[in-house]
Amino acid sequence: MIGDRLQPRAFTALLIALLRMDVRNLAYAGATGVKAGEVLPPLYWVVGQILTTSLLVSLMLFGRVSAWFFAFAGLSTAMLVVFSAVVVEFNELALNPGDSDVIGHRPVSGATYAAARLANLGVYVGVMFIATSIFPTVLGAALLDGGAALAARYLFASLLVNVGTAAVVVLLYTLLGAGRVLDRARALLAWIQILSILAAFYGAQLMLRDGDGGVEMFAAAPPDWTRWLPTRPLADAVAGGGLVTLAAASAVVATMTLLAGFRLRAAWSGVLRGEHRLVADPAPAVAPDAKKARRGGVDAAVYRLTRKMIARDAQLAARSWPALGVAAATLLLGAATDQLADPLAESGARIGLTLAFPVLVAAAVPILYQNLVFSRDHEAAWVLLHVPPRAVARGVRKATLLSFVLPCAVLGFGVMAWQWRSPGHAAAVSAMLWLLAEAAARLSEIYVLVVPPFSRPPARGASTGRASLTSAAVTAGGGGVAAMAYAAGRAPVWFVALFGGLLAAVWWLDRWAERHG
């Protein structure tokens, strides 16, 4: 009988083992490109990415905005990256039902296990806290309206954000039953850091080229939706010396942390007894039922198979979505910095990003095709060798456009319609995006999809491969179309002619792809 008291030696051994598993955890392998056996552990690169994001955001805003917005941006970035990091590594950090198989039969008390797990989570959140706080704290202190007191308040607010965000994730898993949803999003969340770096890098370049001060205007008068972010009152307290707000926030975070601790304690007891099961059920089988498979012919069957593979293979989705990251960043940064003007109502430099968005989405299509070639279930791809290649190409095209391009077109339409208050004009740009993507898909069928989809094992460094040249060709062609739209300058008749030309190009490429076989 080991009772429920803390065992110091077992605690130390268990904590060291858990920390080793944290730093060698492969949850971020896809986003960092490292393997468990490499000299520098995967977690090190995650911390490096967080530091890079924090550095870029801080340098971008240093000397350009008020201390209030500087604090708001730093705290919001910290909240985003810590949320994604804790979700991605939740099983390793906080609650791993597999632990019962490893230590369930050993003489480890519940208190020891709980203390080791809690300390492990604490160390991880501590590392995240340091990584997200160094740059904004030091640079914030050097702002004209900064100073040592502001830096101290920022550091405290950052601690609240880090601990509070981790507590929220724990509560989402253990109290609100959101584990299944978060598990599905895990592979995509692993790319948050990379996307943040891209957004900050491209955002900084756009900001330097923007002569109208879009970022400064945004910083001085942020839109109303930012009032809903918990980091906004914290930034008010950091910049305005609101100690009452900080004290109230501390009480809220302490309550959430205590509640999360109680929920985890209950879950850990369950794990040791082998009762707790949190991981999602295995992914559904790929094969649709026979009746469904016959519906709609071979094209439709390939389409359904491809959609199913995209939905169930989180690695495939995680490899593919970043290809659209630059396009999404361009759209959102353009909207945020007032550089996403309506090409049917304005002319000049402010329509540049609007026209770049469809081209960037189309340029990602060959990369998406390249990623579809690889699958961890590649050995089952023999079935596609017995299907006419054109049927495969049509099914894959439909699945790619509907799974990846349609969400971009809808997002673009929504953002542009909201910005311009003109759904018709937004629909015209989204239609241009769709036609460019259709053309890019047909070109990719000829030059990228030269082997059946899902027929190769995932290989490091192969995410672009032969797609690069096709993507460059699409960028050049799409750039030409965008240049013509730019030159058309508010003249609807030219846009109609442009759509006619695009439709003709898609028809011609379709004929070419059909002949190519």
Added chain:
Amino acid sequence: MAEPTVSLRAELRRRLAEPRGLLQLFGATFGVALVIAGAAATQRPFFERYVVEKHPATTAATRDLAARVKELSADELRGRSEAEWTELYHAYLASSGEEVEHLPRAFAAADSERIARRLIRTWHAGSDAQRQRVLAFLESAREPDLSVAVEAASRRSRPASQELSRRFQDLHDASTPLGDR
């Protein structure tokens, strides 16, 4: 660059498998980050140099247009295109000569809301020199509502130098009735 030898790699791996080695690795990384942050923090003037509202150089045509503004009524100036307002405003920002000194009063009389939006943008996104021109504009325009509007919008902007802040405060005090202060 030469690859590390097998023994060095093995030694590194062995060290990084221990808590002490990991602590040293992360500690050194955070130390380097702290040094970079400290170095950047001393270079604020370098970063501030890139905060500037960009505009094209003033052309002879714009100078002619600025001269003709004297002969225009407020309604006629209000009816001028956005592009012409932009050119004239940029000409004012770029020059402190006599040829543009009449523009603030003319703009304020023609459309004070429209010119307030431009002044606020320059206050947020302009360099120190451009901010000085904004203050000069407000001083010349002698339009209390304009000064109050720009001052109100500037509260969440990056702070100005002490001298600019003092001038702005004086202007605000002069524009605001005693009871509202």
